[in-house]
Amino acid sequence: MPDPVLPLPEAGIYAAVRAFVLAYALPALDPAKVIQGWQNRASLPPGTNDYAVIGVSGDRQRGTAVEEYVWKREVPEETGRLAVRGLIEVFVRADFYAGDDTARQRARRLALVTRSSAGVRFFNERGMSALYADDVRDLSFVDESKQFVRRYSTTLHLTLVTGLSLECEAFEAARVSRLENVDAHHKP
Numbered sequence: 001m002p003d004p005v006l007p008l009p010e011a012g013i014y015a016a017v018r019a020f021v022l023a024y025a026l027p028a029l030d031p032a033k034v035i036q037g038w039q040n041r042a043s044l045p046p047g048t049n050d051y052a053v054i055g056v057s058g059d060r061q062r063g064t065a066v067e068e069y070v071w072k073r074e075v076p077e078e079t080g081r082l083a084v085r086g087l088i089e090v091f092v093r094a095d096f097y098a099g100d101d102t103a104r105q106r107a108r109r110l111a112l113v114t115r116s117s118a119g120v121r122f123f124n125e126r127g128m129s130a131l132y133a134d135d136v137r138d139l140s141f142v143d144e145s146k147q148f149v150r151r152y153s154t155t156l157h158l159t160l161v162t163g164l165s166l167e168c169e170a171f172e173a174a175r176v177s178r179l180e181n182v183d184a185h186h187k188p
Contacts, residue, residue, distance in 0.1 A: 013056060013158070013160075014056075016126040018034050020113075020122055024109060024110055026106065029051070029052055032045065033048070037053045038055045038056070049097050049149045050098045050102070051097050053097075056093075057155065059091065060089050061089075062086075062088070066085045067084055070083060079167050079169065081165050081167060082167075083163060089157060090157075091155050093156075094107065094110055094156060095152070096110075096152050097150065098149075098150050099149065100150065101150065104138070107154045108136050110156075111136055114132065114154075114156050123158060128160045130156065131157040133154045137152065138150075
């Protein structure tokens with residue numbers, strides 16, 4: 001039986017959000033300037049303050065896990081499988097940097113589209129759902145060369161189903177030595 005493991009597809013999340021940023025964070029960014037945050041050996045584009053950094057900042061389970069017991073009836077000696085799936089909300093932070101107001105424009109437009117049917121459709125096509133985006137925050141700063149850099153940030157709230165499969169005992173029949181009607185033999 002194939003293992004119904006649904007890992008948290010981090011690479012898929014980054015690919016989807018990167019494509020979303022390139023499509024809707026306007027004015028358009030050069031694809032080489034959309035960087036995955038929180039990774040080794042990644043560097044900022046040289047000689048420019050016009051780029052975006054995206055990173056998964058956390059996740060949480062929404063609701064109770066769904067359990068499904070599966071076993072092959074034709075192979076009784078095989079152990080069963082317990083497939084556990086859950087709806088996970090993933091927080092993806094998108095930070096936009098620029099020397100002018102384009103950073104705010106990109107963040108605002110990305111948040112706007114995330115909250116629209118176009119954003120929902122975009123992520124549904126990639127196996128996720130777009131819930132909403134947080135309000136845009138101004139995190140501007142002065143860099144090491146004493147230049148003012150505009151930085152605007154929004155967090156996308158996406159959901160997806162993830163899970164795993166566990167071995168479990170399974171049986172098809174049981175032998176009972178005593179069967180009685182509880183209500184008839186044990187009065188309240």
